[in-house]
Amino acid sequence: xxxxxxxxxxxDCIDQLRALYEEKRGSFRSEREFLRFLKNDWxxxxxxxxxxxxxxxxxxxxxxIIDRVFYNIYGISVDPTLGKEYxxxxxxxxxxxxxxxxxxxxxxxxxxxxxxxxxxxxxxxSRSHLCKKGLSDxxxxxxxxxxxxxxxxxxxxxxxxxxxxxxxxxxxxxxxHPEIFATPLPSYVKIELSEKQDPVKYTPDQARxxxxxxxMRAWKEREDKNILVELSHAPQIQYFLRKGVKDQKxxxxxxxxxxxxxxxxxxxxxxxxxxxxRSKRYNCAxxxxxxxxxxxxxxxxxxxxxx
Numbered sequence: 001x002x003x004x005x006x007x008x009x010x011x012d013c014i015d016q017l018r019a020l021y022e023e024k025r026g027s028f029r030s031e032r033e034f035l036r037f038l039k040n041d042w043x044x045x046x047x048x049x050x051x052x053x054x055x056x057x058x059x060x061x062x063x064x065i066i067d068r069v070f071y072n073i074y075g076i077s078v079d080p081t082l083g084k085e086y087x088x089x090x091x092x093x094x095x096x097x098x099x100x101x102x103x104x105x106x107x108x109x110x111x112x113x114x115x116x117x118x119x120x121x122x123x124x125x126s127r128s129h130l131c132k133k134g135l136s137d138x139x140x141x142x143x144x145x146x147x148x149x150x151x152x153x154x155x156x157x158x159x160x161x162x163x164x165x166x167x168x169x170x171x172x173x174x175x176x177h178p179e180i181f182a183t184p185l186p187s188y189v190k191i192e193l194s195e196k197q198d199p200v201k202y203t204p205d206q207a208r209x210x211x212x213x214x215x216m217r218a219w220k221e222r223e224d225k226n227i228l229v230e231l232s233h234a235p236q237i238q239y240f241l242r243k244g245v246k247d248q249k250x251x252x253x254x255x256x257x258x259x260x261x262x263x264x265x266x267x268x269x270x271x272x273x274x275x276x277x278r279s280k281r282y283n284c285a286x287x288x289x290x291x292x293x294x295x296x297x298x299x300x301x302x303x304x305x306x307x
Contacts, residue, residue, distance in 0.1 A: 005045050009179055011144065012188045012239060039184050059093050059174045062234050064241040070224040071216060071241055073176035075234030078109055082173070083164020087111075089174060090228070099225040101216055103208075104275060106228060116228075119215050120275030121208040124250055178234040187235040200246045209236035210245040215255035217241060219266045221262065 003020060011017050018034050028034040062073040076090055091111045094100055100116040107118050122216040165173060179187060194202050202210060209229075216227050216237070229237065245251050 002041060002045070003042065004040075005049055005177070005180070006187055008042070008045065009177075012242060014192050017186075017189065030244075033186070035189075037285055038186075038189070042185055043183075046182075049177070049180045056298040058171065059089065062178065062238045064238055066217075066241065069222060072224070072226040073234045073237050073241075074228045075224065075231040076228065077099040078106070078230055082170065083166075085167045086170040086173065087167050088177055089167075089170055094226075094228060099220055099223055101219065103212065103227075103229040103233065104272070104279065106230075115280065117219075118272050119212065120257065120272045121211045121215075123275045124207045124211045124253060124270075125204050125279070167233075178231045181231050183234060188219070188239045191236060191239055195246050202247060205232055206236055207247070207250060209233045210240050210247060210250045211254045213237045213240035214245055214251050215258050217255075218255045218258035 003024065007020060008017065011020065014034075015033070017038070018028065018031070021034065021038070021299075022028065028037065059074065062075070064071040065072070074093065076092075077086075087110055094110075094112050094116060096113040096115065100113065101110065102116050102118045104118060104120055104122045106112075107116070182190070191202070191206055194200065194206055212227060212229060212233060213236075216225060219225065227237065257268070257271065260271065
């Protein structure tokens with residue numbers, strides 16, 4: 001009998017997960033064989049994930065409790081086609097008077113309380129990663145633009161994206177467990193594989209999640225707190241809060257910047273602006289690379305036709 005989604009997420013290391021599998025289906029010859037099996041099984045399990053009924057649907061959060069302090073992690077999609085209802089539910093969840101941290105740039109998409117703190121997690125992302133992200137976004141937008149032009153025209157007339165979810169659909173989307181979007185393996189498996197490298201080498205996404213987790217841990221140490229992040233980061237932050245981060249440079253950066261926030265809010269605000277500008281600059285560099293590639297391909301095509 002195969003494992004369920006809940007059983008896979010009831011553990012947080014490869015050895016424990018492998019033991020669960022071997023209880024049900026027998027032993028594997030190697031970790032590589034197990035991971036290959038898990039990859040295929042995980043895809044099938046996520047595709048067959050049982051969604052909550054309309055009555056049960058609510059904003060899904062991941063929770064970690066350490067020394068009686070609650071760490072609440074909310075993962076969301078950042079996509080303009082999700083519409084006003086989706087964004088409204090998120091904004092209503094982030095209530096004033098609570099301790100809220102936000103992933104870098106999320107405040108650009110949502111109406112959030114003034115006291116919600118944007119943290120500069122992009123500072124731990126490499127320049128090459130930010131450039132690649134800008135390039136991939138540019139190429140994706142370029143490929144989809146012909147299809148979306150009619151809908152952009154309709155949007156300008158109606159004032160709302162015609163793909164937007166209604167309230168019921170928005171709640172159903174928000175109630176999905178963030179881990180079902182993890183590919184091609186569960187988040188904790190991918191992190192543990194990164195930590196088995198010598199030295200530890202987190203992916204750019206994992207490094208940002210590690211920073212977010214350590215910042216959250218260091219900020220307002222004895223108070224309950226919340227963080228709002230993109231979906232992929234939520235289960236990773238949960239893992240790092242439980243297990244800790246094995247890259248000391250990330251830990252030191254997060255702790256020192258959390259201290260800066262407590263000691264000098266104005267300097268911290270400048271750091272956030274610097275981080276935002278840095279990511280924008282390298283994303284633009286990726287855009288320029290994409291445009292240069294398209295121009296080069298177009299020029300070569302003209303050369304082939306006329307010469």
